[in-house]
Amino acid sequence: MRALIDRLQPLGRALMLPIAVLPVAALLLRLGQPDLLSIPFVAAAGQAIFDNLGLLFAAGVAVGLARENHGAAALAGLVCYLVTTEGAKPLLHAPADLPAAAADLQLAAWRAKEIAKASVPAGIVSGLVAGALYNRYADIRLPAYLGFFGGRRFVPIAAGLAGIALALAFGGGFPLFEAGVDALSRWVVAAGPLGLFAYGVLNRLLLVTGLHHILNNMAWFPVGDFHGATGDLKRFFAGDPGAGGFMAGFFPVMMFGLPAACLAMYRAAPPARRAGVAGLYLSLGLTSLLTGVNEPIEFTFLFLAPALFVAHAVLTGLAMVVMDLLGVKLGFGFSAGLLDYLLDYGLATRPLLLLPVGAVYAGLYYGLFSWGIRRFDLKTPGREAVAGAVEAVLPGDRAVAFVAALGGADNLTSVHACTTRLRLLVGDSARLDRDGLARLGARGVLDLGGGSVQVVVGPEADQLATSIRRAAGSTAGLSGARAGSVRREDPAETVPLSALRQALRDAGPTDRFVRGKRLILEGCDVSAGTCFTDLAGVRAAAWVGSSLHLLIEADVDPDLLG
Incomplete structure (x- = not known):
């Protein structure tokens, strides 16, 4: 499995x-x-x-x-x-x-x-x-x-x-x-209704693995x-009055239920600390209400209270059933938020019934979360032990800080992203600084085993992943070998990447291939070999047919060459 x-x-x-x-x-x-x-x-x-x-x-x-x-x-x-x-x-x-x-x-x-x-x-x-x-x-x-x-x-x-x-x-x-x-x-x-209920429940339960996207497709x-x-989805926008059953049930949850859960978590915080978490919960609640992006909220309580998350999944399945029994058909191009609701109102069937159903769901979520947090003393944001606040840093510095919190550039094998999560392969998950990631705004960290790690950061995930990849290739002073370097067999020595990147830009190859310590460039001008003369870390440059072969002093990571 x-x-x-x-x-x-x-x-x-x-x-x-x-x-x-x-x-x-x-x-x-x-x-x-x-x-x-x-x-x-x-x-x-x-x-x-x-x-x-x-x-x-x-x-x-x-x-x-x-x-x-x-x-x-x-x-x-x-x-x-x-x-x-x-x-x-x-x-x-x-x-x-x-x-x-x-x-x-x-x-x-x-x-x-x-x-x-x-x-x-x-x-x-x-x-x-x-x-x-x-x-x-x-x-x-x-x-x-x-x-x-x-x-x-x-x-x-x-x-x-x-x-x-x-x-x-x-x-x-x-x-x-x-x-x-x-x-x-x-x-x-x-x-x-049974099929819709199963779809709604599985859609949320599979969130942890990220496989809910396959189910949705x-x-x-x-x-x-x-x-x-x-x-x-396509039938809904083509005007099929019977389409929308697999989307309508998300609207009461994302527009009403989860924002109400944010309100419950805010009010469960001690009065003296509410001001410190008000911005967080307001941002999470509005994001879910307006756009239907709900994962940052879900990861706030997923690991703190798995029973609450299971209840949330069951309520999602029930919302699918209720909306179907009421004959409500709603659709979206992105997710079940207010913007999609208003935009596609003219294509919907009985859309106004969302309001009473949503009001009931807001009450259910608020009551369930208020009771669960106090009954089990859940350490939701604002109730946890006092720790460092979310760090306010410039975008470039934040990416550098993320690289450090992820164990350093030499701990990162690959960095990708989906809608709200960084999807990472790391050398050693024990090197992750979870508290540091939390201070940088991460809402949750999933260690899936085998070096596979996911960090929930919200809708900025894709841009942040790009910044992290750049920071890992250009920033010095992190743990292990320098992040801005290609490591040699001796990890204490490094090949300066900035000079190698500049030489590659000057040579202007149309294509390049990596073979261990050999970098092969295609489509270079005959004078391109001079770009690499006396370049630190390049042992030799030679033409083989129409290709320029560079022998580098360490294995080359293509991602670090830009």
């Missing part, structure tokens, strides 16, 4: 990149509708994103899984997806009742509509294949006469070949795929069909 979770977590993270595009798609689509601004070209622009979600998933998943998140993986994902979907179309067998008039046009339109039902699964599979191919072949060396196609250029070629195999699978197996989706859709409908994109639009 541990191995399965470890394999699925990168996929959960990668799925967030294309999903992050949905808010702008929903915004453009709704603003352009006749009941709002009535601007057809704006609505068409938003619809274009929904119509091409498969492309977005192919590129986004590939980049999310690839080492260095390199753009070559995105290109490979797009190539694989296009070959898969276009190659599958001729393999689809048309029904006998297609109109005879303009038969070729009718057949082409039918095939395009059918394959569009599989666009998101095809995009995800294409992204998975492209990401795996990039990680396997990004540094491949080919014979000299094929040298131009080596390295990262080889990855889209390999992805195109893989796309042919996928085209055979999707084209030949499309009847099975369609039957499977139909069976799943019928099961979901037949499951009724199953509900939001493949299930159901409304004039070619598949999935609860």
